[in-house]
Amino acid sequence: MIGFYTEAVAETIVLGEKMGIDADTLYEVLSNSYGQSRIYERNYMEYMKNNNYAPGFSTNLLLKDLKLAKEMADEAGVSLRIGEKLVELYSEIAQQGYGENDMSAAYLSLKDTCKIKQL
Numbered sequence: 001m002i003g004f005y006t007e008a009v010a011e012t013i014v015l016g017e018k019m020g021i022d023a024d025t026l027y028e029v030l031s032n033s034y035g036q037s038r039i040y041e042r043n044y045m046e047y048m049k050n051n052n053y054a055p056g057f058s059t060n061l062l063l064k065d066l067k068l069a070k071e072m073a074d075e076a077g078v079s080l081r082i083g084e085k086l087v088e089l090y091s092e093i094a095q096q097g098y099g100e101n102d103m104s105a106a107y108l109s110l111k112d113t114c115k116i117k118q119l
Helices: 002-018 023-031 038-048 059-076 081-098 103-114
Strands: none
Touching: 002 023, 002 038, 002 059, 002 081, 002 103, 023 038, 038 103, 059 081, 059 103, 081 103
């Protein structure tokens, strides 16, 4: 779930920025609706907003956990439709050079892809 939420936060902020919505305003709106989550609070307030990606929980650690979940699912015969895509996604993010950064660097990865300015 953490990998999914982390990517959702990255996508939400990047889309908001592309649409001209201030990231702080977006955070306030979504934090007072069903969009509120502890991962959004953590990733945005502690990392993205401060442009600080020193690892609290690195992308590589998240990827390791996602791979472990996939292995367990494979052994149990359970299809993790989103989980499998998350393994691919975070593998790409790590290959882009964000593996040692905090997992919130998924935002930086997406920004690189979309070619937009830093917060």
